[in-house]
Amino acid sequence: MNLQIEDKGAAVLMAVQEERLDAHNSGELKNHMLKLFEEGKNNLVVDLQAVRFVDSSGLGALVSGFKNASSRNGNLKLSGLQLQVKSMFELTRLHRVFEIYTDSDEALASFQQ
Amino acid sequence: MNLQIEDKGAAVLMAVQEERLDAHNSGELKNHMLKLFEEGKNNLVVDLQAVRFVDSSGLGALVSGFKNASSRNGNLKLSGLQLQVKSMFELTRLHRVFEIYTDSDEALASFQQ
Amino acid sequence: MITDRIAVDIKVPNQTRYLCLIGHIGENIARTLRNYSGDREKLAYDLNLVLTEAMANAIQHANEGDPDKEVHIEISIISQRLIIRVFDFGEGFDFKQYVRPGHPLDEHGRGIYLMHSIMDEISYQQTESGHVLKMIKDL
Amino acid sequence: MITDRIAVDIKVPNQTRYLCLIGHIGENIARTLRNYSGDREKLAYDLNLVLTEAMANAIQHANEGDPDKEVHIEISIISQRLIIRVFDFGEGFDFKQYVRPGHPLDEHGRGIYLMHSIMDEISYQQTESGHVLKMIKDL
Ligand SMILES: Nc1ncnc2c1ncn2[C@@H]1O[C@H](COP(=O)(O)OP(=O)(O)O)[C@@H](O)[C@H]1O
Numbered sequence: 001m002n003l004q005i006e007d008k009g010a011a012v013l014m015a016v017q018e019e020r021l022d023a024h025n026s027g028e029l030k031n032h033m034l035k036l037f038e039e040g041k042n043n044l045v046v047d048l049q050a051v052r053f054v055d056s057s058g059l060g061a062l063v064s065g066f067k068n069a070s071s072r073n074g075n076l077k078l079s080g081l082q083l084q085v086k087s088m089f090e091l092t093r094l095h096r097v098f099e100i101y102t103d104s105d106e107a108l109a110s111f112q113q
Numbered sequence: 114m115n116l117q118i119e120d121k122g123a124a125v126l127m128a129v130q131e132e133r134l135d136a137h138n139s140g141e142l143k144n145h146m147l148k149l150f151e152e153g154k155n156n157l158v159v160d161l162q163a164v165r166f167v168d169s170s171g172l173g174a175l176v177s178g179f180k181n182a183s184s185r186n187g188n189l190k191l192s193g194l195q196l197q198v199k200s201m202f203e204l205t206r207l208h209r210v211f212e213i214y215t216d217s218d219e220a221l222a223s224f225q226q
Numbered sequence: 227m228i229t230d231r232i233a234v235d236i237k238v239p240n241q242t243r244y245l246c247l248i249g250h251i252g253e254n255i256a257r258t259l260r261n262y263s264g265d266r267e268k269l270a271y272d273l274n275l276v277l278t279e280a281m282a283n284a285i286q287h288a289n290e291g292d293p294d295k296e297v298h299i300e301i302s303i304i305s306q307r308l309i310i311r312v313f314d315f316g317e318g319f320d321f322k323q324y325v326r327p328g329h330p331l332d333e334h335g336r337g338i339y340l341m342h343s344i345m346d347e348i349s350y351q352q353t354e355s356g357h358v359l360k361m362i363k364d365l
Numbered sequence: 366m367i368t369d370r371i372a373v374d375i376k377v378p379n380q381t382r383y384l385c386l387i388g389h390i391g392e393n394i395a396r397t398l399r400n401y402s403g404d405r406e407k408l409a410y411d412l413n414l415v416l417t418e419a420m421a422n423a424i425q426h427a428n429e430g431d432p433d434k435e436v437h438i439e440i441s442i443i444s445q446r447l448i449i450r451v452f453d454f455g456e457g458f459d460f461k462q463y464v465r466p467g468h469p470l471d472e473h474g475r476g477i478y479l480m481h482s483i484m485d486e487i488s489y490q491q492t493e494s495g496h497v498l499k500m501i502k503d504l
Pocket residue numbers: 056279283284287288314316317318319324333334335336337338339
């Protein structure tokens with residue numbers, strides 16, 4: 001999976017560089033998040049700007065990251081959702097679970113307050 | 114077919130705004146060219162920048178335009194060919210028939226000399 | 227009025243790497259349909275999604291991830307009805323149990339809810355040689 | 366080594382508007398193949414092209430543009446060989462005659478030359494119920 005990971009201080013930015021986040025690659029995303037948690041990095045921004053399609057297992061991987069971050073007193077926030085991807089969060093009511101920002105800068109700034 | 118036609122003085126610029134130029138829409142391109150010839154516009158630039166795929170009938174429509182333009186002492190030149198589209202012209206040796214320019218400005222300028 | 231009459235039958239190995247092939251075929255069908263007055267790009271996403279969800283279930287739950295097995299999918303359109311059939315050779319399951327959404331913080335269990343929300347009809351039935359998930363959308 | 370084993374069987378109306386559906390399926394297959402060391406984007410274009418050319422011929426020459434007829438195409442991959450079959454119910458034609466390129470200024474007659482150049486094997490044969498153009502590419 002093509003993933004760009006960058007430590008921005010207040011949070012780690014993970015930019016998913018894939019057209020699809022589905023049952024084929026969501027496990028890998030989960031593993032990358034687990035590795036960050038093990039390193040004590042509990043504040044994440046997952047940027048989905050490049051992602052055109054998410055399925056239920058992609059959503060599941062993000063929920064898993066959110067729960068892990070929360071249980072370590074961190075947070076996982078999302079940014080860059082394309083219109084149809086956003087609809088998926090609404091259909092599954094996950095837009096009430098995640099803090100969702102227009103772009104990664106805004107999401108990162110929210111960690112600095 | 115999505116086609117942008119603009120009279121630039123020395124030549125008419127036809128920009129094909131389609132991903133594919135194939136047996137489904139090449140007939141339409143031919144008709145638009147014929148209409149221009151009927152109006153006495155015999156110098157054409159066909160810009161293929163947006164075109165990702167050309168089949169043999171797309172090539173055939175361009176050859177037809179080229180022959181019509183030539184027989185009226187005009188010319189039909191091409192611009193903006195994507196790499197794989199260019200390969201199609203080479204495979205069929207049509208790169209020796211057409212004057213091919215990087216972009217439409219260059220092709221138009223060649224008519225002004 | 228000329229209506230679409232399309233039949234696509236696909237067999238691929240039981241591997242998630244082919245999810246995108248099947249999903250893209252669904253998208254492309256949505257984009258080439260002759261008569262569709264709704265939002266084509268929404269339909270493209272929806273068909274991509276239900277095909278991906280149904281195929282992922284067949285791979286992971288029915289064929290238990292065995293990469294040597296095969297997944298068989300049929301997509302057809304007759305008289306403005308789009309029908310998807312996904313065949314599996316597993317033991318079957320109680321489909322109705324998963325139609326309602328679970329807890330928002332569950333990691334799994336959204337697939338059947340999504341297919342059920344998007345499609346007009348959905349059923350899961352035994353056949354001579356396994357089970358078939360059948361979904362219908364009126365176009 | 367796990368090899369790809371794929372079978373796609375497609376039936377669409379005898380209309381050029383479906384050329385892009387079939388062509389895109391060819392492209393998507395090229396992009397998802399497990400074992401391919403060559404240029405994937407070139408293979409994607411080539412499969413798109415030969416499918417488009419063969420199907421356009423079936424539509425225009427064999428089924429004579431009748432929109433109520435049907436085009437039937439099979440794409441399969443077995444043991445690193447990609448096989449395309451395009452069935453038609455026309456009168457057939459002398460295939461060999463068109464394998465060489467014609468005059469550069471001909472408007473027609475490049476389809477079979479292109480298919481012949483791109484694929485490793487190509488044949489056109491009678492079947493019980495019509496003709497089949499069969500093309501093979503070793504992957
Ligand atoms: N084809 C199938 N064969 C057997 N069990 C299945 C099949 N499809 C789904 N299931 C069962 O139904 C459950 C719910 O499926 P779904 O809503 O798609 O969510 P998920 O796949 O994320 O668990 C699965 O966890 C599995 O136990």
